Amino acid sequence: MAQEEIWNADVARGYDTPGTGMFAPEVLEPAVDRLAGLADGGPALEFAVGTGRVAVPLARRGVPVTGVELSPPMIERLRAKADEAAVPVVVGDMATARAPGTFSLVYLVYNTISNLLTQAGQVACFRNAARHLRPGGRFVVELWVPELRKLPPGQQAVVGRSEPGYLLVDTYDVLRQHVVSHHFRFGDGAEARTFRSPHRYIWPAELDLMAQLAGFRLESRHADWQGAEFTAESPSHVSVYRLDGEGHDLPDSAQPADEAAVRNARR
Structure with missing residues (x-):
């Protein structure tokens, strides 16, 4: 199922x-x-700004x-909280879409990068x-x-x-590094509502190599937004990458050929 179908109006x-x-x-x-x-x-x-969970309060902080x-219905929900002047949005895929200007920070929260289903x-x-960042800018991945x-x-x-x-319930395909998250919500009756989302899971070391390929270096990694130590028992991490040199305006030929497989969502 394409991400546009998953992140629908419902x-x-x-x-x-x-x-x-x-x-x-x-x-x-935090x-x-x-x-x-x-x-x-x-x-x-x-x-993958979604409904503005993070973007709206961050913009209110100045x-x-x-x-x-990627999802117009998610943008519509965002627009109920902030107009285009407050939080401009480019409709497109986070692996290929270009936003005007350059930035000191690009960020991806709540496991969103895992919904790009290929390495x-x-x-x-x-x-x-890297294309969007100023030299020395940061890319943050939760x-x-x-x-x-x-x-x-x-x-x-x-x-x-x-x-x-x-x-x-998460079902794993360890050969392809894929996992499907099955969300079941239910009340006192016999019926339950289900929602499924596919992901490609990434080990921290693999994530660091992806960063190096794009010209980043790991600046810090913590177990949460408050800065707790990341250990072998940590269930998640917040990794901050710093762009080295003068930035990396990579040619279009560096993009994956199968753009249909490059879709954004969130866990």
Whole structure:
């Protein structure tokens, strides 16, 4: 299923959960604080801006924010919070779309890079970030660590989360580094609502190599937005990459040939 089909009007209508989940203040505010500091007084570009969960509060902090987003329904939800003047948005794929101007910060939050389903597409995303950055600018990626150690021998599925009214089951294809997240939401009755999203998981070391190919170096890696130490037990990380030299305006020939496989979304 193409990402345009996944992130449709129905999903966009139910995406925001004000005050809870990824919208909870204890989740959102540290991310906005850290990104505002990393922008260092310059403009920021958010790949896969979605409904503006991060972009809108970051812009209210005084950071000029531009977004790139593939899904028109998600942009429509964003427009209920901020107009084009407050958060301009370029409609397109985060691996190939170009936003006007240059930026001191490009960022990808909440595992979004994993929804580029090929390694070539993920490398193209790093290269696209480099194109948009000023020399010395930063690219920030928030990403989960693959939970393969939880897989029982011979099994392909693991329960990611289990709580009242919600169950997350991830099914793995370790040969292709693919995982499909199955989200089940249910009440007291027999019926449940399901939502599935495909991803290509990335180990931190592979992510660092992608960064090097685009001219970045790893500046820092922490387990969360507050700066906790990243360890072998950390379920996710926030990695900050710094662009070396004078930037990398790579030719179009450096892009993956199969652009249809290069799609953005979010976990």
